[in-house]
Amino acid sequence: MEKLHDVIIVGAGPGGLQVALSLKELSDEYNQKLDLLMIESGKQAGAFYTKYPVHGQLISNNKLYTGKPPKSRFSERFDWNSLLTKEKKIMMRNYSREFFPRREALVEMLNDLVTEYELQVMYNTMWKATRKTEQGYFEVETDKGKLYCKFLVIATGMTPNPPPIPGLEFTTPYHEMKKKEHYRDKRVLIIGKGNSGMECVQEILNEANLIMVASRHSTRLAYKTHYVGDIRAVNSLLVDNYQLKHQAALLDCEILNIEKVDEGFNVTVHYKHAEDEKEVLFFNEIIAATGFRSNIDHLVKDLNLKIINKKYPSISGVFESTEVSNLFFAGTQTHGLDYRKTSSGFIHGFRYNSKVLAHKIADRLEFPIKNVMISNEEVVGHILEELTEASDPYLQPGFIVYVMKYESGMWNIHGYQTIIEFENTPLQEDEVLLAASLEYGDIHKFADPLNIPRVPGQPQESVHIHPVVRVRKGENAIKKLDLEEHLENEFTDLPTYHQPLGEFLKAMLDTKINI
Structure with a gap:
């Protein structure tokens, strides 16, 4: 076997780049070696956006002013184009001042990220076939030779999907x-x-x-x-x-x-x-203009993969193939999990999926990632501040959730993961797992979405985005708490949020919680 890479990412669009950026930051933070290679059929990163949208204007928001610093987590909620980095040196606002930028600005930004973070990309490289070796590694065949890796991430985006219409x-x-x-x-x-x-x-x-x-x-x-x-x-x-x-x-x-x-x-x-x-x-x-489907035809044949919704690969809550272990998907390929529900088909949604995926791969590479622990006295304020400031749950409502595990009187912060992973994590009888999210209510029961009544004091009737906290205790059913929506999504200072959340957690744990 030739050189064995830790990770190969097929596709240097925003989904694949976000996985690479997040993995590189984790390897730097924990001083771990990482052999990561990207392969790209085009001559530059973001090649899809050199052609699409055909008329050049993106429809992803680039809101420049939010009342908070541009690099804050809060402002990230309104920047739908930038990829996620700790330093935030490269952001769409530095390439376009338009609310809906041109596609050329996105391509320039993506390629500057490759340069700034010294990502290793093989351009003009056609991916031809994939198989698993006897050792359980991946053999990736390209027009420039065969490559090998422990973990394979497919981020090839979408291709036109013509329907079978005569003529x-x-x-x-x-x-x-x-x-x-x-x-x-x-x-x-x-x-x-x-x-x-x-x-x-x-x-x-x-x-x-x-x-x-x-x-x-x-x-x-x-x-x-x-x-x-x-x-x-x-x-x-x-x-x-x-x-x-x-x-x-x-x-x-x-x-x-x-x-x-x-x-x-x-x-x-x-x-x-x-x-x-x-x-x-x-x-x-x-x-x-008949839409797009996943660009993975030969992979489906090579590894006998299942397709759902007629266009997306079947994947688990950690974005791993349901048929092939250590085969992951990123970018628009992940939209099968939340199709027509949240935003995994778009940069401002799947960038968070890619960040979650990077942490999962880092865990399998045995990076010594340490979780933060907080006390019962801190937990209520911590959750409410997270839901007020963070972008992950705001832009992936009800899908990307903030998870903590209660252990020995302390809360172990696991960070963001999918609601699917939260619901399927095995628990012992005395173990407690919490997921905090932002979610919409049922908007579809109203004929006019611009004329929806609000019922103060009844958070379970909230229709617009609002906090939801779920708790799993052993094998018991999930307990759920809705907190009332707020016009500006400010959940930190009001007794409306602190008291019901504190009482909910106290009842779940049968212990003292600071309200």
Whole structure:
């Protein structure tokens, strides 16, 4: 066998880079050797963002002023592009002052991180195959030779996902969309109601004479669902124009066939809400913005991996393959665990997954990581301060949770992990495990998300983001406490939070807790 690396990360996008950055910081902090190698098919880090979004504007927030220092944990809640480092020398605010930066700024920032932290990356390297050796290591075959490692992290991002529509091959894929002038005074169909499709709409809204956007499901707006993968307001102009009958339409339909004809296409649609009606519509141009899926086809075949939601690898609560030990996934590949619930499909969400994953790999590499211990007198204030300041639970609500274990009258801080890991950690009869998180209530029971009543004094009825504390004691059922939402998410100074949390913990432990 040739050289054995500790870790190989396939893909130098933000998900893979965050794992590498966090692992390097841990190796430096604990003075541990780390042989980490990244391989990247492109000529630079963040190659995906040299092409996407096609029209250049990101929809990840870059809020510059929060009332607190830019490098504070609180301000991190509103910076959706920067990767996580202790020093925070390289941040998106240093590359763009726009609320929605251009993709070029992100690519520049990612490559500066590689340089600043001296990450070892093999560029222009094609990943071809993967197998496990008899010793249990990974053999990673590339066009430049074979590489070997103890732990393999796949962070290859996503690839276009064309559906099996007859005639789709005649359409223009999202990534090949022509300049906006090409669509002038034409009837245009866009297949796909995601942000990519709506981004295309924004580009040609004042060029095309008519735009229709079609998919099998109704349009979902992020402000209604609290899911950032749904249509962001910045991309929702077509919704406004449709409702105002301004030569725009949203079609909930199945596309049965696309036929190429003179000067355009005849498209046969089967409507979802029109009593089984079918219709043939004519368009001059069709753009297919049909979404993305995990870019791991040959890995699935090589290692017989399971795919969930038709596009994500099946993984455990520590981002490890459910079929292959020591095979991990990072970046958008982790979104199968919280699909359409939280933000693992996006930088501001999966960067925290990558940080958690780095700690799991460091643990398996036997880094001597020491946990902090706090007393019963400190625990209430500590939890509430964490939920007021930290970004991890704020940007991954209900998914990334702050975990502590009660041992010999003290609280052992385990740090952040997934709610899945918390729920599945084995406990002895007398062991107590706590998870603190920020979570939304059930927004979907209200017709208008901008007109939701609040019931003061009834925290279990909180709809907007609010603290939730869960306690597991041995094999007993999980006990849960909701604390009331606060307009500015300030949970530290008010008796509203200290007293009920203290009483909850006291009841769980049957011991004195400082309130």
